[in-house]
Amino acid sequence: MPRPVRHILGLSGGKDSTALAIYMRDRVPEIEYFFCDTGAELPETYEYLSKLEVYLGKEVVRLSSDRTFDHWLKIYRGTLPSPSMRWCTKVMKIDPLEKWIGSDKAVSYVGLRADEASRKGYASLKKNILSVFPFIEDGLELHDIEAILIESGIGKPSYYDWRSRSGCYFCFYQRKSEWIGLHDNHPDLFAKSVEYEQKKGFEDTASETQYNWSQGETLSELLARRNSIRERNRERHSAHLIDILDDNQGSDDFCSACHL
Incomplete structure (x- = not known):
């Protein structure tokens, strides 16, 4: 008997993916939440994920590479990841995710908003993974996402006091x-x-x-x-x-x- 289609939602530790997890919790009860842990996340991110797990009543599965960032940095001969060479994303996020899903058919829920529909998020080249965008489909924009976080009591991560996005502490996209x-x-x-x-x-x-x-x-x-x-x-x-x-x-x- 074939396995049922899996429903998955990736969390970044940021406001959009968190709001989507809250939004989808009762709409798709069987959804699996995951977080690609590079081992270089901010302490606030881990605290925020733990807080969210309590609200969701479900574990957020931590996915990680079999090797550390230091290992991969040596493989790439000390070449830091950059906008033109984002090897960190591939080896520490995409590869662990696709390994976790394997050959299972999966629907991946992505937190792009309606007011940023032109952005490109991760879409797997694997034919067994279908990406969907509930916020875009339902017309939810930034003010809607902020309302979801406030009404749930989760709020925004504390690092938003000084940082505009989630990600590794050394992310090269930082201002x-x-x-x-x-x-x-x-x-x-x-x-x-x-x-x-x-x-x-x-x-x-x-x-x-x-x-x-x-x-x-x-x-x-x-x-x-x-x-x-x-x-x-x-x-x-x-x-x-x-x-x-x-x-x-x-x-x-x-x-x-x-x-x-």
């Missing part, structure tokens, strides 16, 4: 101002990010090419400019403009493929 936020809120993780950038511990495999997390400068250089970055960030928010010089990586569109 420069958010790197400053990482330094202020998690100085140990910022220091670890600097070590990766300086290839400490990877001298035996690293190439001589300099790879930076943030476009155009090292994290040490970025931190030395913290006052000017914060000032530009305040100007941007007050004028509702994107600061091209300091936030050229920083639209609200983080790596959507990372948010499985």
Whole structure:
């Protein structure tokens, strides 16, 4: 007898996927929730997922690569992941997910909103996985998602106080101002990010090419400019403009493929 179709929903630790989990809880009771854990998540993300599990009354399955980020960094000879080479997404998120699903037929619920329908989230090339977009189908936008979180009592993750999206603490899509936020809120993780950038511990495999997390400068250089970055960030928010010089990586569109 063939196995029944599985219904799965990937959580990123961010507001959209969390709101979708709440939205779908009673609509599809058999749904399976999963989280692709890179081992480089913010502490706030793990706390938020634990809080959500209580609300859902169901475990969020943690998926992870058989190897650590450090292992894969050595495989890629010290080349940090970047917008043009997102090896972290493939080996630490997509591969574990597709291994978990195997050959089972599955419907994957994705939290893209109606007001961002032009974005591209992860869609598997495997024919047994069908992606659906309930928020787009039902016309739910940002204000609807925020209402879902407030009404449920879950609220937003605490890292939204200084960061605009979920993801690894060293995510290369972070705004420069958010790197400053990482330094202020998690100085140990910022220091670890600097070590990766300086290839400490990877001298035996690293190439001589300099790879930076943030476009155009090292994290040490970025931190030395913290006052000017914060000032530009305040100007941007007050004028509702994107600061091209300091936030050229920083639209609200983080790596959507990372948010499985």
